[in-house]
Amino acid sequence: MAYRKTERVEARLADNRKRILDAARRLVSEGGWSEAQISHVASAAGIATGSVYRYFPSKADLCVEVLSVVSQREVDVLEAIANNAEAAYQTLHVAVSAFVERAMRNRRLAYALIAEPCDREIEEARLVYRHAISKQIMRIVKDGQASGDFRADLDPSIAATVIVGGFMESLIGPLSPLNTDFDRSGSEGPEAVHALAGQIAEVCCAAVAVYPDKIASLDTHQRRHA
Amino acid sequence: MAYRKTERVEARLADNRKRILDAARRLVSEGGWSEAQISHVASAAGIATGSVYRYFPSKADLCVEVLSVVSQREVDVLEAIANNAEAAYQTLHVAVSAFVERAMRNRRLAYALIAEPCDREIEEARLVYRHAISKQIMRIVKDGQASGDFRADLDPSIAATVIVGGFMESLIGPLSPLNTDFDRSGSEGPEAVHALAGQIAEVCCAAVAVYPDKIASLDTHQRRHA
């Protein structure tokens, strides 16, 4: 008598939800938030506009979930790096350069998640993940302070915030669709990206390192050639 | 025969324009960009909605001008600090802490200009001024590198970007109307703001300084008490 969802239907519903999320993410990573209109997302997912609302209560919820999924992966990556704590300097260097290189691999998406104008609810979610990222960086900073690799006199929370802001800002230029400087310079290759990431990481590390000389112990490949 | 604007009228028109700009700035500094609706601005300026379009071709132009006026003043302040170059470390410290303290004096406005969601045209203007700020910081960094106060092996452009991003990010938390952490902590007084500015500046300086010890030469008041 009672209608009971069969496994098959359950699977189809789950698949629909996933298709909506994937479509939204794809659209955002192609053209930013403005492409993530419900009607676009729906047709990209192969369903009708109204059906989206069977899976997500509002556009904001959908967008926030897109952001969350992608951002959480980055937080996880940083957490893994922070856990695998060897020398703090190297750990911080790897964390920053990994983040930069990963962002550069999907620039449009990274730009949307990091810097693109968006509405309040997305902005709030963005802040949450920025904070989570900052927390991982702070862990590395604290470890380094404990081991004596990093200056103990700096407030680790502020240091972490400055570092996060620093590499985020450094990304905005290269990521921004508005900015043509980076594209013009032809520094598109993975080689150039790697070099850029290394330089950014170096400055970030310097902000907390006890002695700049520490740098000498880094793989030369990761360093800016003088 | 031909109609000729008398001085009196000319003055009134100029005054109207100024009143519109002032009203817009006041509204933005009270409630952010969303308050800067043409109808609001018009009534705040004591004129009709349509009249605004006698002075500004579009809302975007008006908003960009509001942003420009305020941002340019900050750039000018930084330029003056950068010009008055004594020891690079102190110069950079003063530049960063001055920026932070000035922003904290009008938080809502600073938040709108620095971080609040806004439309493309405002965002573009924002990038222009961020770049101008970065340029001034870069001058200080280069001077410091030349004098040997700052590490010569860092790319000054990247270092400046990281520094600017660093203190901007550090501001977002305290400035954000979304964030209640800062308000809760009761750290509202000028004393607390000064301390915060000093800490942020210290981390930024550390990013480029040759030796952290340099800090010892700073006025103790500007430093975080251990």
Added chain:
DNA sequence: AAAAGAACTGAACTATGGTTCACTCGCTGA
């Protein structure tokens, strides 16, 4: 004072895009 030109007015227009809902379709269970 009166014609002419400019400024002012604000209600109406418009564009955008999220959200709804009356309806149809397709599963489920008997």
Added chain:
DNA sequence: TCAGCGAGTGAACCATAGTTCAGTTCTTTT
């Protein structure tokens, strides 16, 4: 097979806010 229920549909609805413009008021000039 068929009654009943949830899923799917997409055109219509609505809310917001920027922009326009025909009519009105104020200034200038003769």
